[in-house]
Amino acid sequence: MTRRLVLLFILLLTVALVAEAATRKPKKVKCKDKKFYECFKKKDLYCPETCPRSCDIDCESCQPFCVPPPSKPPPPTPNPTLTPPISPQPPMPPVSPSPPPSDGSEAAGGKRVRCKNKAYGTCYNMEHRCPAACPDYCEVDCVTCSPVCNCNKPGAVCQDPRFVGADGITFYFHGKKDKEFCIVTDSNLHINAHFIGRRNANMGRDFTWVQSLGILFDDHQIFVGAQKTGLWDNSIDHLDMSFDGVPVFLLPQDGAKRQLATGVSIARSGSDTNSVVIEVENNFQIKATVVPITKHDSKVHKYGITEEDCFAHLDLGFKFYSLSGEVNGVLGQTYARNYTSRVKMGIDMPVLGGQREFASSGLFSTDCAVARFKKTESLISSNTFEYGNLNCASGFDGRGVVCKR
Known part of the structure; x- marks a missing residue:
């Protein structure tokens, strides 16, 4: 009898706990x-x-x-009174001081970055160094006054496409090389990404990276892409850009900016030659940086990158100002109303599927299965012609590409 009462008590307690968890908002x-x-x-x-x-x-x-969750606190420092005495060591021979490491190297603590927002007076222009996890690519969060990796914030798309959704959850979408996929689609914004990659014989998929974007809004189009290159030189501009089919050129210096239309601008991001910020007032901001696959990355991940092609691609950061609750796309869906992640969590590399629903027929096409974009009459008329297949001297080619002269 006692055993039955104990079992009944445990059952009632379990039901109460489940009911409480279900009602917690x-x-x-x-x-x-x-x-x-x-x-x-x-x-x-x-x-x-x-x-x-x-x-x-x-x-x-x-x-x-x-x-x-918060990281575990460090172990307590041992009581110095309990530390055994240390035997004196013989003096070391004098060592000639070595020159300081060059700025931007991991040994130097990473690239120097500063807060550029004057609204944060105590942090403005204060110098920081990029963390070891991203020694060459980071920025300062002026609110917390600390450096953060560009690829670890909500809205980031980097590497072998690694997405960080609006909810902060990280997932991968591999797509397919030499194909286009819709990553954001809403009533007045549509963004397609062109993927480049390499086939791995030991895997059932391609290694892929985002090489260019086709951006549509109002009755305008913006193209931004990474030029194909062999050996990487960060001092050389590897960006290709155009606005409504007209090439856009920026001086490779801090503060260089072009006003393309009312409320539409492209500017260099600090002193980084290969990084720009594209902004459309009250719609979106995109930070695009051209980066290569390094020899170290290739060796670790077995990409098989050679000196003929370093697979220069885009690392991207997105901010959106006026998305609707019906927004969709690989990244866009994470900003939608009532979004529930489809990513299988708890594994080292959570992968999102959906190649068919996000596939697009071209960089400026709005025919993916989840498309939400509403074309204006002027944009429809501008899309009646076909972009040619161009072969640029820079090595960057494809449909919808404008070559620099």
């Missing part, structure tokens, strides 16, 4: 930065379903995202 979060007033005044922002009780909010995009 996601944690409410709030933007505390008045600089982003539209987000600051919102009171109905909740953690994503994938992390209902542990999240933060990106005030600029006004999107809650998952945050990892």
Whole structure:
């Protein structure tokens, strides 16, 4: 009889705990930065379903995202009074001082970066060095006044396409080499990505990277791509850009900027020759950086990269200002209303499928299965001609490409 009562008690306790967990609402979060007033005044922002009780909010995009659990505290420092005495060591011979490592190297602590936003007075222009995880590519988060890797923030698309969704969850979408895929599609924004890659005989897929973007909004088109190159030289401009089919040229210096139309601009990102920021007011901002596959990366991942082609590609960071709840695309879907991640978590490399639903017939086509973009009449008329197949002297070629003269 006692045993039955114990079992009944355990069953009732389990039911009560399950019922409590089911009724717990996601944690409410709030933007505390008045600089982003539209987000600051919102009171109905909740953690994503994938992390209902542990999240933060990106005030600029006004999107809650998952945050990892806090790291374990360091072990306690041993009591110096209990440390055994150390035997004196013989003096070391004098060593000639070596020259300091060049700026930007991992040994030097990484590239120097600064906060450029004057609204953050205590952090503005303060120098930081990139973390060891990304010694050459990072930027300063002026809010926390600390350097962060460009590829670790929500909205990032980097490497063998590694996506970080609006919820902060990282996943991979491999697509297929020499094909285009829709990564964002909404009523007034459509972004396709052209993938390049290499076939690995020991795998059932291609190694792929994003080599160029075709961006459509209002009645405009923007193209940004990485030129094909053999040996990498970061001092050389490897970017190709055009606006409505007209090539865009920027001086390779800090502060270089072009105003392409009302509210539309392209500017160099700091002093980095191969990095630009594309911005359309009240719509989006894209930071695009051309990077190579290094010999070290190729050796570690067995890419098989040779000196004939370093597979220069784009590392990307996206910010969106006016997405609707129906937005879709490989990355765009993570910003949609009621989005639930399809990624299988708990594995080293969570992969998202859906090649068929995201596949597009061209870099400026809006015919993927999940397309949401509504073309204007002027854009429809501008798309009635076919882009030619061009072979540029730079080695960058393909449909929809404009060669520099």
